[in-house]
Amino acid sequence: MKIEDRISEAVKAIVEELYGQPVTDKMVQLQQTRAEFEGQITLVVFPFTKMSRKAPDATAQEIGERLMAKLPEVISGYNAVKGFLNLSISSSQWISLLQEIQTNPKFGFKPVTDESPLVMIEYSSPNTNKPLHLGHVRNNLLGWALAQVMEANGNRVVKTNIVNDRGIHICKSMLAWLKWGNGETPETSGKKGDHLIGDYYVAFDKHYREEVKQLVSQGMDEEQAKQEAPLIKEAHEMLVKWEQNDPEVRNLWKQMNEWVYAGFDETYQALGVGFDKIYYESETYLEGREKVEEGLSKGLFYRRPDGSVWADLTGEGLDEKLLLRSDGTSVYMTQDIGTAKLRFQDYPIDKMIYVVGNEQNYHFQVLSILLDKLGFKWGKDLVHFSYGMVELPNGKMKSREGTVVDADDLVAAMIRDAKELSADKVNKLEGITEQEAQEIARIVGMGALKYFILKVDARKNMLFNPEESIDFNGNTGPFIQYTYARIKSILRKWNNEIVLDEKAFETELADKEISLIQKLQGFEAAVCQAGQDYNPSCIANYCYELVKEYNQFYHDFSVLKEEDKTKQQVRLMLSAAVGQVVKNGMGLLGIKVPERM
């Protein structure tokens, strides 16, 4: 049982006994004691002063006295300052805690069993007409990290992806490829499949705008020109053919999508993310239509004279929402309903989490209500993990203005920078093969990118400066990785000399060491909070704080001398424990830690 839990329990009993009033968990507030006071754990007694009808100081004294009598093996002393009761904890308690952290490789994680709640997490959700960009990178990293965090909190997790593989945007790429492609393939062009298709999407847009411009110069209204341009008409015709299962169009569509998927897979692999189940919109969009018709027959929705189907959400304080167009085709919302139906058939989902940008907050508010109305038990409390936009120094990313940061380019640049940086420190990497050096550069470069994105609160918009933002110094992934590599280096040298001598330990445990042990213990709380708030960033910040604190007395380490043996033992054990926790924490973020760098 944890030290804090034992104290908390004892405090409850004591206060109830002293003042004869019930005490809730919330009233027992324990925190780490400030450095300037004696003790390690502090009880805030203000919540009890009302029932004690005494001054905060006196109340604290009273509780401290009883607490010490009740838990003599845990508490070795106490002092009261104003409304704060500072408790000194016996060294033996800290030592057993340290041992537990060090020997338990799953420290901080809750076990997952067959009875654990089933959580499905949807993330990534790319369109198949262009390669992934920085915004997708944030989505993918958050989605993956969130999946790890949920699992660490004792949930069964299914990671899923809904691929938007149909629609007018795909037809645009297909058409452009037919017109100007000359049969180009990823093999003949040497381009990644997703980039190849993306280039044709851009080509379409370019020609299309020229056409519109020409029509406008001939005196046509711009809105009309956008609809009348021959290219867009042709693309629409293609979409109709696709829906009619025209074999030629379908074959081309399949071929191009395969190229794109191969490209995506490369990017996903580089980012270190993956999925347990992938859904394709081409397979789900018809399901949604059925579900809407079903809702219509139950009177949940209504049909307008023009044939379109709507949901009236004015009762929920929202607007009316279109579900089927007047021509009977699906909209975005319909497809999400269809996907939900298939997912529910495939898995007994207890909780559904959608990792989607905050621009779609309204969409998910509506989706939640609709799914609930349609009888999905997890619909009402589905979670929209809503993350902020990534902004660039000169504004937002706009594909038309060419201010998009491409995911593959970014990854390559990060790895290259890491490689260059480590080349400057070539003396450290003696005896390392070129292959190993490349692997380290990959781990460090990706660590920098991942940490930079994940340390920011997911809900907030964040600024990304490609030239300056990603640093390898300061509060960064590489800083944490570097500390881990150093710990490993120490352990490689001294590991076989770790022995346990509890008596000797007690004499060497100073406030600094105890503070670090408490910090280590805080990992459990950080994991728990990350799961509750759906917020991986608190784990990143926890790792940084831990490493920062560790580094401060890493520098006191000196070569092992005979008379310092005990001191070294304590520090070796601390180092091992810090390394273990850092590895676990970074693992939750999808960041690898290198044995050396």
Add this chain to the structure above:
RNA sequence: GGUCUGGUAGCUCAGUCGGAUUAGAGCAACAGCCUUCUAAGCUGUGGGUCAUGGGUUCGAGCCCCAUCCGGAUCACCA
């Protein structure tokens, strides 16, 4: 305009359930520290009206109300 969301150092960001005379990191600037298990590190200096004004209480960056400023959204687009 309605709804949602954010505003903390020059810049990028932390800040746990509301807790302790002094609100923290990093970057940028300046001054130190490598004969030693990794200096991608450590130490120090300067830098703040926590957007503004009220309120709640033993106590507010955090909770409530109002105002100002930014962002998102309110499509027979996805």
